[in-house]
Amino acid sequence: MSSDGFLLPLRLFVGFRQLIDGVHAELAREGHPELRPLHGFVFQAIGLDGTTAVELGRRLGVSKQAAGKTLDGLERLGYVERTTDPQDARRKLVKLTDRGVQVLIRSAQIFDELRAEWAARIGPDRLSELEQDLVTVTGAEAFRLDVPGWFGS
Amino acid sequence: MSSDGFLLPLRLFVGFRQLIDGVHAELAREGHPELRPLHGFVFQAIGLDGTTAVELGRRLGVSKQAAGKTLDGLERLGYVERTTDPQDARRKLVKLTDRGVQVLIRSAQIFDELRAEWAARIGPDRLSELEQDLVTVTGAEAFRLDVPGWFGS
DNA sequence: CTAAGATGGTCAACGTGGTTGTCCAAAACG
DNA sequence: CGTTTTGGACAACCACGTTGACCATCTTAG
Numbered sequence: 624m625s626s627d628g629f630l631l632p633l634r635l636f637v638g639f640r641q642l643i644d645g646v647h648a649e650l651a652r653e654g655h656p657e658l659r660p661l662h663g664f665v666f667q668a669i670g671l672d673g674t675t676a677v678e679l680g681r682r683l684g685v686s687k688q689a690a691g692k693t694l695d696g697l698e699r700l701g702y703v704e705r706t707t708d709p710q711d712a713r714r715k716l717v718k719l720t721d722r723g724v725q726v727l728i729r730s731a732q733i734f735d736e737l738r739a740e741w742a743a744r745i746g747p748d749r750l751s752e753l754e755q756d757l758v759t760v761t762g763a764e765a766f767r768l769d770v771p772g773w774f775g776s
Numbered sequence: 777m778s779s780d781g782f783l784l785p786l787r788l789f790v791g792f793r794q795l796i797d798g799v800h801a802e803l804a805r806e807g808h809p810e811l812r813p814l815h816g817f818v819f820q821a822i823g824l825d826g827t828t829a830v831e832l833g834r835r836l837g838v839s840k841q842a843a844g845k846t847l848d849g850l851e852r853l854g855y856v857e858r859t860t861d862p863q864d865a866r867r868k869l870v871k872l873t874d875r876g877v878q879v880l881i882r883s884a885q886i887f888d889e890l891r892a893e894w895a896a897r898i899g900p901d902r903l904s905e906l907e908q909d910l911v912t913v914t915g916a917e918a919f920r921l922d923v924p925g926w927f928g929s
Numbered sequence: 930c931t932a933a934g935a936t937g938g939t940c941a942a943c944g945t946g947g948t949t950g951t952c953c954a955a956a957a958c959g
Numbered sequence: 960c961g962t963t964t965t966g967g968a969c970a971a972c973c974a975c976g977t978t979g980a981c982c983a984t985c986t987t988a989g
Contacts, residue, residue, distance in 0.1 A: 628887030629820065631894070632795040634910035637917050639788040640926075660927045661946090667782065677966055689947050691967070696945095713955045713966045734781030741784070745909045753906050756898045757787035764790050771924035772947045773793075774813050775975050814975090830937055842976050844938070849974095866937045866984045925976045928946050 646733045655726055657700050664768055665693055666719065666727045669703065673718035684767035702726060799886045808879055810853050817921055818846055819872065819880045822856065826871035836921035855879060 643660045650658055668674070668682045680690035694717055697703040702723035708714040719727060742750045767773065796813045803811055821827070821835045833843035847870055850856040855876035861867040872880060895903045920926065 628889075628891040629884060630907060630911075631891055632792050632887070633919055634907060634914055635788045635792040635795070637914045637919065638910050639785050639792060640920070641914055641917065642785040642788070675966070676968095685946095686948060687967075688949085688969090692946070711956070711966085715967070731782060734785070736781075738781040738784055741913050745912050749905065749909050752902065753909055754783060754787060756902050756906050757791050758783075759898050760894050761787060761790045761794055764794065766786055766790065767793070769947065770927045771945080771975075774923045775946095828937070829939095838975095839977065840938075841940090841978085845975075864937085864985070868938070922976065924946075924974080928975095 642734065642737055645737045646730055649733050650726065650729065653729065658702075658726065661693070661768065661770070662697065662702075663730055664766060665697065666702070666723060666730065668768075669717060669719055669723075671719070671724065671727070673716050675714050675717060679717065682765075683769075684765065685769045689769070697723075795887065795890055798890045799883055802886050803879065803882065806882065811855075811879065814846070814921065814923070815850065815855075816883055817919060818850065819855070819876060819883065821921075822870060822872055822876075824872070824877065824880070826869050828867050828870060832870065835918075837918065838920075838922045842922070850876070 643663070646663065647658060647660060650656075664683065665679070668679055674682070676691045676694055677687045679694070680687040683690060694703055694705070698705060702720060703717055704720050705715045705717055708716050738750070745753075796816070799816065800811060800813060803809075817836065818832070821832055827835070829844045829847055830840045832847070833840040836843060847856055847858070851858060855873060856870055857873050858868045858870055861869050891903070898906075
């Protein structure tokens with residue numbers, strides 16, 4: 624049985640999904656039930672300094688239109704706001720609202736908590752090794768947000 | 777900077793994606809360019825014994841309709857065939873064609889090869905530990921195929 | 930044995946997400 | 960200046976998953 628090689632991607636994904644689901648379950652409990660797994664990465668990509676739709680698309684590896692649509696949703700939910708750039712009338716600066724910043728901070732905290740749970744189960748040293756090994760193996764590749772289209776047909 | 781906790785899910789996903797992309801790049805090179813990341817898991821779930829659409833949906837954590845649609849695509853591509861069950865006229869048995877079985881076997885081989893590359897980079901012991909730790913942490917949770925809907929809004 | 934319920938499959942409608950193509954206004958550059 | 964590039968938005972399109980409904984068939988209870 625060569626299921627050895629198959630175990631690895633499976634477990635990587637299950638681990639990923641458990642962490643993401645864990646964060647969003649807690650966020651939902653704290654008043655943010657509308658947030659989807661995708662949104663966490665968008666928040667992260669926007670950051671505290673804000674960006675533009677085009678730049679966001681670049682960071683996430685999707686088209687500017689896709690990034691724009693996602694921002695539309697986040698804006699409707701009140702996590703993001705667009706302002707015009709006084710220096711450049713073409714650009715619209717996208718910034719997190721207070722509510723958005725709160726989520727970003729909370730997400731980081733919850734991720735840390737979940738990481739601590741992992742550390743408690745396998746030991747902090749093993750977890751550090753695991754992280755280090757993943758970085759070594761995967762290199763500098765960035766996160767791509769086009770998961771739906773990538774995964775599906 | 778609490779990016780520690782955020783590093784973990786990111787790297788898990790990047791690793792997952794690199795493995796999946798690696799397999800499908802190679803499969804594409806070998807005459808299966810139409811296959812999508814999703815399909816590998818479907819093949820695995822169908823297995824050498826075959827199943828039905830409903831059962832497939834159960835295994836993958838999606839509705840029977842979604843499973844049926846995916847099978848439609850795979851059938852059109854010639855990787856799967858449906859036959860009627862002589863014991864039960866309601867059921868349609870889904871089995872991999874020869875071409876489908878080939879892909880399943882090749883996928884396993886390529887996963888093993890990619891795993892070997894990882895082992896070469898971080899050492900076989902560290903890789904085994906990594907796998908073991910992931911299993912310990914993630915438990916018995918199954919793979920869910922509803923990634924597009926799960927991830928997106 | 931028949932009637933009621935459960936099960937397998939398919940069709941249709943809907944919502945979401947991403948993509949390409951097109952267009953326009955504002956900047957940058959020659 | 961005029962031309963090219965850039966940021967943004969609109970539209971059409973396709974893929975995937977979901978729920979709801981419907982039908983045929985098997986199972987089971989009265």
